[in-house]
Amino acid sequence: MTTHIAPSDFLLPAGVHPRIGAFYALWRRKSQGDVPDVAQFDLAELSETYPLLARIGMDPAGKTLMWLDVAAAGHWPFKTPVKDRPLVQSVPMPSIKRVIGAFQETLSSGIPDYYETTSWGNGGQTVSLARIAVPVKGELGPELIAYWEVLEAENFS
Numbered sequence: 149m150t151t152h153i154a155p156s157d158f159l160l161p162a163g164v165h166p167r168i169g170a171f172y173a174l175w176r177r178k179s180q181g182d183v184p185d186v187a188q189f190d191l192a193e194l195s196e197t198y199p200l201l202a203r204i205g206m207d208p209a210g211k212t213l214m215w216l217d218v219a220a221a222g223h224w225p226f227k228t229p230v231k232d233r234p235l236v237q238s239v240p241m242p243s244i245k246r247v248i249g250a251f252q253e254t255l256s257s258g259i260p261d262y263y264e265t266t267s268w269g270n271g272g273q274t275v276s277l278a279r280i281a282v283p284v285k286g287e288l289g290p291e292l293i294a295y296w297e298v299l300e301a302e303n304f305s
Contacts, residue, residue, distance in 0.1 A: 158260045165297045168280050171198055175282040183258050186284040186291055195219030198295050202229055204251060205291035213251055225275045225298055251281060255290045258283045
């Protein structure tokens with residue numbers, strides 16, 4: 149059985165980080181019930197409020213997810229994404245299949261995706277993250293904007 153929901157029908161779970169909720173509310177305002185155009189999102193401006201922000205899409209051959217634009221954040225909780233490079237170069241190895249699959253699903257379905265990670269080791273810290281990915285219309289096809297929020301960071305003892 150196939151069901152269809154509109155992108156604007158997606159709901160975040162209760163208790164999400166306030167910036168995740170605010171970013172999703174911004175996307176909903178711009179979407180007006182449909183997938184908004186990427187031109188409505190100025191990453192440089194938005195990154196002042198949402199520092200871990202990136203625009204993601206497929207390479208010209210349609211085979212590889214690429215970082216199309218990346219906010220100039222001081223410190224990413226995973227390997228720093230590089231514009232015009234494949235996503236797999238930054239995603240931690242144990243998470244590649246899950247992350248790539250979730251992003252590809254968002255691109256094909258046009259439905260946002262929210263995910264909270266379990267804690268994982270990163271440079272001597274335990275880091276818990278939340279991520280929202282929202283679809284946008286790019287010049288060459290579907291894209292998404294992903295925003296990560298650090299929920300917790302503790303030093304290992």
